[in-house]
Amino acid sequence: MLRDYLPVLLQIIVAVGFAASALIVSVLLGKAGRRTPIKDSPYECGMVPIGEAQPRFSVRFYLIAMLFILFDLEIVFMYPWAVVYRDMIHGHPVVFWSMLSFVSMLMIGYVYALRKGVLDWRN
Amino acid sequence: MNPTTFFIFTTLLKIVGIVFVVILPMVSYAVYAERKVSALIQDRLGPNRVGPAGLFQPIADAMKFLLKEDFTPAHVNKFYYWLAPCLAMVPAITTIAVVPFGSTLFGVPMVIADINVGVLFVFAIASLGVYGIVIGGWASNSKYPFLGGVRSTSQMISYELSLGLAVIPIFLLIGNLRLTEVVQYQIDHGWMIVPFAGDWRNPLAWLLAIPMWISFAVFAIAVFAETNRLPFDLPEAETELVGGYHTEYSSMKFALFFLGEYAAMITGSAIIVTLFLGGWHFPGIPDGSHGWIFGLINIFVFFAKIVVLLFIFIWVRFTLPRFRYDQLMRLGWVFFFEIALVNIFCVAAILAFHAPPFPKHGLQADESDHGIPGGKMGPAVA
Amino acid sequence: MSAIVETIEAMERPPVTMTSRLEGELLEVSMGPQHPSTHGVFRMNVALDGEIVRKLKPVFGYLHRNHEKIGENTSYLGSMPYTDRLDYFCSMTNNWAYALSVEKLAGIEVPERAEYLRVVLAELTRLQNHASLLGFLLSDMGAWGTPLMYAFREREKILDLFESLSGSRMMCDYMRFGGCRVDASAEWLARAKEIVDRFPNFLDEFEKLIVENEILIARTQNVGKLSPQLAISAGITGPMLRACGVNYDIRKVDGYGYYPRFQFRIPLGEHGDTYDRLMMRALEMRESISILNQAFEQIPAGPIMNPKVKVRAFRPPVGEAYGRIEAPKGELGFYLISDGSPNPYRYRVRPPSFINLTILEDLCLGHTVADVMVILGSVDIVMGEVDR
Numbered sequence: 001m002l003r004d005y006l007p008v009l010l011q012i013i014v015a016v017g018f019a020a021s022a023l024i025v026s027v028l029l030g031k032a033g034r035r036t037p038i039k040d041s042p043y044e045c046g047m048v049p050i051g052e053a054q055p056r057f058s059v060r061f062y063l064i065a066m067l068f069i070l071f072d073l074e075i076v077f078m079y080p081w082a083v084v085y086r087d088m089i090h091g092h093p094v095v096f097w098s099m100l101s102f103v104s105m106l107m108i109g110y111v112y113a114l115r116k117g118v119l120d121w122r123n
Numbered sequence: 124m125n126p127t128t129f130f131i132f133t134t135l136l137k138i139v140g141i142v143f144v145v146i147l148p149m150v151s152y153a154v155y156a157e158r159k160v161s162a163l164i165q166d167r168l169g170p171n172r173v174g175p176a177g178l179f180q181p182i183a184d185a186m187k188f189l190l191k192e193d194f195t196p197a198h199v200n201k202f203y204y205w206l207a208p209c210l211a212m213v214p215a216i217t218t219i220a221v222v223p224f225g226s227t228l229f230g231v232p233m234v235i236a237d238i239n240v241g242v243l244f245v246f247a248i249a250s251l252g253v254y255g256i257v258i259g260g261w262a263s264n265s266k267y268p269f270l271g272g273v274r275s276t277s278q279m280i281s282y283e284l285s286l287g288l289a290v291i292p293i294f295l296l297i298g299n300l301r302l303t304e305v306v307q308y309q310i311d312h313g314w315m316i317v318p319f320a321g322d323w324r325n326p327l328a329w330l331l332a333i334p335m336w337i338s339f340a341v342f343a344i345a346v347f348a349e350t351n352r353l354p355f356d357l358p359e360a361e362t363e364l365v366g367g368y369h370t371e372y373s374s375m376k377f378a379l380f381f382l383g384e385y386a387a388m389i390t391g392s393a394i395i396v397t398l399f400l401g402g403w404h405f406p407g408i409p410d411g412s413h414g415w416i417f418g419l420i421n422i423f424v425f426f427a428k429i430v431v432l433l434f435i436f437i438w439v440r441f442t443l444p445r446f447r448y449d450q451l452m453r454l455g456w457v458f459f460f461e462i463a464l465v466n467i468f469c470v471a472a473i474l475a476f477h478a479p480p481f482p483k484h485g486l487q488a489d490e491s492d493h494g495i496p497g498g499k500m501g502p503a504v505a
Numbered sequence: 506m507s508a509i510v511e512t513i514e515a516m517e518r519p520p521v522t523m524t525s526r527l528e529g530e531l532l533e534v535s536m537g538p539q540h541p542s543t544h545g546v547f548r549m550n551v552a553l554d555g556e557i558v559r560k561l562k563p564v565f566g567y568l569h570r571n572h573e574k575i576g577e578n579t580s581y582l583g584s585m586p587y588t589d590r591l592d593y594f595c596s597m598t599n600n601w602a603y604a605l606s607v608e609k610l611a612g613i614e615v616p617e618r619a620e621y622l623r624v625v626l627a628e629l630t631r632l633q634n635h636a637s638l639l640g641f642l643l644s645d646m647g648a649w650g651t652p653l654m655y656a657f658r659e660r661e662k663i664l665d666l667f668e669s670l671s672g673s674r675m676m677c678d679y680m681r682f683g684g685c686r687v688d689a690s691a692e693w694l695a696r697a698k699e700i701v702d703r704f705p706n707f708l709d710e711f712e713k714l715i716v717e718n719e720i721l722i723a724r725t726q727n728v729g730k731l732s733p734q735l736a737i738s739a740g741i742t743g744p745m746l747r748a749c750g751v752n753y754d755i756r757k758v759d760g761y762g763y764y765p766r767f768q769f770r771i772p773l774g775e776h777g778d779t780y781d782r783l784m785m786r787a788l789e790m791r792e793s794i795s796i797l798n799q800a801f802e803q804i805p806a807g808p809i810m811n812p813k814v815k816v817r818a819f820r821p822p823v824g825e826a827y828g829r830i831e832a833p834k835g836e837l838g839f840y841l842i843s844d845g846s847p848n849p850y851r852y853r854v855r856p857p858s859f860i861n862l863t864i865l866e867d868l869c870l871g872h873t874v875a876d877v878m879v880i881l882g883s884v885d886i887v888m889g890e891v892d893r
């Protein structure tokens with residue numbers, strides 16, 4: 001079991017190594033330039049930035065993230081079901097109906113969220 | 124050589140071969156291909172100065188990125204600013220580890236890590252890619268990257284749902300999450316987009332083609348959204364947010380974002396090929412056990428399929444305008460989410476009425492080693 | 506260096522703070538002057554709530570060159586090449602508007618052939634302006650240059666025509682009060698006719714590409730709606746006004762030049778949204794082609810310059826005149842006051858894109874950032890004309 005994951009570990013090491021070495025080589029080879037206050041300022045289309053750089057942002061992005069967590073969990077529950085489904089379904093129709101009822105219950109929440117206007121960006 | 128040393132040795136050989144000989148050159152030449160194909164589409168010439176037909180352009184670009192001034196603006200959060208490009212690059216390269224890119228070569232299976240939860244691994248690692256963009260946008264401490272980062276978070280997580288749902292029909296059909304099994308099943312019963320190929324007389328197998336095509340379409344479009352390609356390139360949306368999350372980046376750090384995007388495209392294409400287009404299989408070509416030349420051809424077929432998909436990626440980019448943010452969210456959450464969910468139950472219903480069940484491949488042979496017997500899968504996932 | 510930063514900061518701070526406590530915290534962003542899709546050095550101070558634009562303040566003047574004052578210190582002829590630089594996409598129509606107002610001021614007749622040449626060149630200008638506008642608009646929508654390249658391919662042909670006639674592709678300086686500078690040969694007219702004959706092929710192809718594109722329809726319909734009332738009271742002209750359904754085209758209203766001799770229709774929109782504005786350009790190109798075909802048939806031989814006009818030592822009588830034409834972007838007018846000297850006493854330009862831009866905020870409020878770019882693209886501005 002663990003032997004299966006050894007290549008994954010090696011792959012991650014190689015990937016990180018590549019990214020890190022690319023950055024290090026660039027630091028070593030890259031020409032150092034002059035620092036000026038204007039060069040150091042954040043880019044805002046050539047203007048001096050107005051207001052805060054990281055203000056609070058719209059709550060809608062949070063709502064999307066919350067919905068995602070809910071439904072992503074649902075999908076994770078579906079994987080084991082999907083894997084055993086073909087072996088179980090013959091003679092056990094409950095396998096089909098149980099997942100259907102589980103999803104329909106989640107759909108109530110989904111419809112509620114849509115009706116509440118989670119995806120309505122206008123207001 | 125004892126088996127463990129041999130295993131580690133071949134694994135390292137495969138990793139180095141895939142990452143440095145195939146993926147990275149492919150990434151650089153994907154950039155070149157993008158410029159050449161766009162030139163073809165737009166009646167232009169494209170890069171033609173560096174080497175014959177501009178073929179050395181990627182090398183010149185790489186040199187340029189390495190030699191550029193390595194600048195870290197004063198207003199950024201230094202640690203995360205440096206971390207973000209790595210986070211964009213690493214998941215894209217790591218995901219390829221579980222994808223079978225060939226049959227066997229000299230008896231060595233052509234997959235870096237043949238793990239039993241292949242697809243879950245792909246989703247787990249690939250979704251880490253969003254951190255690169257979010258952290259890059261956040262650490263830049265500037266408004267355009269910030270907007271791009273926030274946008275991309277919600278875009279990528281939204282389309283991950285469709286991605287996750289679109290593959291479930293495949294696992295209903297196969298009953299195994301291992302990607303090598305997926306390819307083997309397609310060799311035996313026809314590619315996923317032609318599920319009737321192995322069973323011509325079965326009307327239900329023909330019926331299965333409809334949900335499989337829907338799955339394929341949803342999955343492919345969600346891959347476009349996950350890799351931030353047009354018509355879903357809102358996180359960087361040049362005409363709106365200047366450069367999006369990488370506005371404040373330059374030199375190699377920018378290049379890593381850039382290469383990460385192309386690497387993600389290649390990985391995404393590899394997953395599409397593996398799940399729906401038969402992996403390394405091509406009708407009439409035997410696998411690597413019939414001679415090393417066939418093993419090489421299998422690898423070639425796999426990457427040729429990826430190249431075709433990359434061409435489609437580029438073609439779409441230079442054909443369609445971009446979606447608006449709310450349209451994108453609505454499309455992902457309402458249209459794709461619902462259609463993928465209904466699709467799952469269509470497949471489930473077809474399989475329920477389908478008797479006798481499709482012959483299952485490989486379970487008996489694999490069970491003793493590290494395969495997953497059908498009914499005992501649950502705990503391993505959780 | 507820091508001293509410079511402070512001065513810039515003092516200068517560029519918007520006088521009114523746009524954060525309103527009642528609406529929660531808005532993200533203020535300056536879009537432009539250095540932005541990929543503000544069509545030059547245009548700037549908007551935008552206050553965003555999520556993706557929605559709550560406030561928008563256009564800021565212009567980065568390309569101000571003192572055009573009008575320079576015009577007052579230059580001879581009448583000297584201003585002619587300078588008008589090319591107003592809307593550098595359409596120098597021919599700029600020339601015509603200026604020549605028309607001077608002709609009105611001094612009461613100059615224009616020979617018949619010159620009038621026909623003017624119509625031909627103005628309609629060719631309209632074709633290339635509208636074609637590239639559609640390309641730019643699609644690029645702003647994120648279509649990555651393909652429509653733009655298609656449009657520029659056609660524009661190249663027309664610019665080549667301009668070049669072979671006037672010696673310059675964009676800064677033509679072709680018209681004079683009392684006629685035109687050089688005559689068009691028969692070969693030139695034949696070439697122009699060939700290009701115009703082939704233009705509908707491009708339009709068919711382009712319309713196939715864009716008109717029924719689902720994404721384009723979703724991005725443009727019901728976006729940036731302009732009501733006819735607001736359009737009229739704000740002085741909007743050109744395709745933007747006609748997209749709201751107001752039938753006002755100076756070619757018909759004033760009947761300047763020889764336009765009354767041609768049969769052509771004025772396309773009108775119904776909704777005044779971005780899609781209508783886009784389609785307005787496509788339809789106007791079809792009408793321009795019909796005007797051009799009529800002009801090629803009717804164009805007579807003859808002189809191209811009124812021999813009585815002394816272009817170089819030109820001194821119009823005391824008086825004032827306002828000459829206006831239907832430029833591709835809207836009503837382009839020149840208001841001139843003469844005190845009898847070689848220079849105009851007052852020289853004033855009425856630039857269509859500047860006045861069309863004034864309602865940008867009304868169009869954009871409540872839309873997303875992405876829509877702002879599309880709306881701005883559909884207004885069709887050229888900063889050389891806006892800032893003068």
